[in-house]
Amino acid sequence: MHLILLLSGLSFQFSHGLQPQFVFFQTPKTWSEAQNICREQCFDLATTHDMREMETLLEVVKDKYDDAVWIGLSKGKTRRWRWSLADDDFYKEGERSYLLWRSITDDNCAVFSNGKLNMYSCETNKYSVCFDATKQGADQYILNTQRMVWTAARDFCRAHYTDLTSLRNDAEYQIVQQVANGSEVYVGLFRDPWEWSDQTDSSFRYWNPDMLVRTDSTQTCVAMLKVNSGKWGDRACTETHPFVCNCIVKKLSFIKLRISPQDSMLDLSNPSVQADILEQMSQKLRSYNKTAGFHLKWRKQSDGRVFTKEP
Incomplete structure (x- = not known):
C-alpha cells in the first residue's frame, strides 16, 4: 500500500511576459552567492532579452561600480543553436528550430547559400542580411555588402535596423535567397553554451566585440565590465563583484x-x-x-x- x-x-x-525591474546590489559576492541572494530577495540574477532591456540595465548600474557586475549568464555544458533576434513573440511554434542544413561542421555561426544553411567560422568576413521589423514584406530584408565577421555584422544590423535576419519558414528562406543574389551571407544563427540562471531561453548577447562568439572560455560566469562600457566578459565565478537582480513583481x-x-x-x-x-x-x-x-x-x-x- x-x-x-x-x-x-x-x-x-x-x-x-512581465517587465523586469533591475535592482543593483553593491556588496561584492561570488556569482553563486549573488544568485542565492537574488532568488531569496527577488526573482533571480538579471536576464536581458533585447537591447532595450540592456540599455535599462546599463542605466541602473551607471558609474556605481569600479570593475565588474555579475549578471545571470553562466556557461553550460552543451552548445545550442540560437537566433540573434531573441524576441519570443517573433517566433511561432517550431520556427526557431526550422533549420535546413547543407553542411555540418564544428563551427559556431551560420551562412546562408543557395537555399540552405552551412555551419561556418564566425571569424570569416562575409556579406550579411539584416532584418528591419519596422518595414513590411520583402522590404524587411536588407543585404549588407560590407564584409564583416559575424559579431560585427550582428552589431551593424542592430545599429541600423533590428538584427541579423532569422529564417523561420520556407517563405523567408526564399526571400533571403533572392536578397543574397547568389552570395554567401551571414544570418542570425549562432551556437554557444551560455545559459541564464532563471532558465529563460534568451539568445540576446552583449559581448565585447573582439570576443566573437564565446564558446571556448575557461571562465564560466559573466559580468558587465567597466573597461568595456558595460559590454560583457567572462570571469571566474569565485571572484566577488556587485550584482544585478531581476526583482520583477512575480x-x-x-x-x-x-x-x-x-x-x-x-x-x-x-x-x-x-x-x-x-x-x-x-x-x-x-x-x-x-x-x-x-x-x-x-x-x-x-x-x-x-x-x-x-x-
Missing part, C-alpha cells in the same frame, strides 16, 4: 499536490529529497514552456514541516 501525502504548499513564481501561485511514493521508506523530511522533487517538477514545467522563467520552492508550515500525512 502506497503512502499518500499532501504537500503543504508549493510556491510557484512565474516571470514570463506572479505567485500556490499549488497543493498529493504524492504517493513508491518507496514508503523514503524520508520526505530530508532536504535533499525535497530538492530532488523540486528539480523533477522544474524539468517537467520546462518541457511545457521552454522560454518562461520560474522558480519553485516549498512553502513550509508554522512548525517547519513541508509534508502532512493524510489520515
Whole structure:
C-alpha cells in the first residue's frame, strides 16, 4: 500500500511576459552567492532579452561600480543553436528550430547559400542580411555588402535596423535567397553554451566585440565590465563583484499536490529529497514552456514541516 501525502504548499513564481525591474546590489559576492541572494530577495540574477532591456540595465548600474557586475549568464555544458533576434513573440511554434542544413561542421555561426544553411567560422568576413521589423514584406530584408565577421555584422544590423535576419519558414528562406543574389551571407544563427540562471531561453548577447562568439572560455560566469562600457566578459565565478537582480513583481501561485511514493521508506523530511522533487517538477514545467522563467520552492508550515500525512 502506497503512502499518500499532501504537500503543504508549493510556491510557484512565474516571470514570463512581465517587465523586469533591475535592482543593483553593491556588496561584492561570488556569482553563486549573488544568485542565492537574488532568488531569496527577488526573482533571480538579471536576464536581458533585447537591447532595450540592456540599455535599462546599463542605466541602473551607471558609474556605481569600479570593475565588474555579475549578471545571470553562466556557461553550460552543451552548445545550442540560437537566433540573434531573441524576441519570443517573433517566433511561432517550431520556427526557431526550422533549420535546413547543407553542411555540418564544428563551427559556431551560420551562412546562408543557395537555399540552405552551412555551419561556418564566425571569424570569416562575409556579406550579411539584416532584418528591419519596422518595414513590411520583402522590404524587411536588407543585404549588407560590407564584409564583416559575424559579431560585427550582428552589431551593424542592430545599429541600423533590428538584427541579423532569422529564417523561420520556407517563405523567408526564399526571400533571403533572392536578397543574397547568389552570395554567401551571414544570418542570425549562432551556437554557444551560455545559459541564464532563471532558465529563460534568451539568445540576446552583449559581448565585447573582439570576443566573437564565446564558446571556448575557461571562465564560466559573466559580468558587465567597466573597461568595456558595460559590454560583457567572462570571469571566474569565485571572484566577488556587485550584482544585478531581476526583482520583477512575480506572479505567485500556490499549488497543493498529493504524492504517493513508491518507496514508503523514503524520508520526505530530508532536504535533499525535497530538492530532488523540486528539480523533477522544474524539468517537467520546462518541457511545457521552454522560454518562461520560474522558480519553485516549498512553502513550509508554522512548525517547519513541508509534508502532512493524510489520515
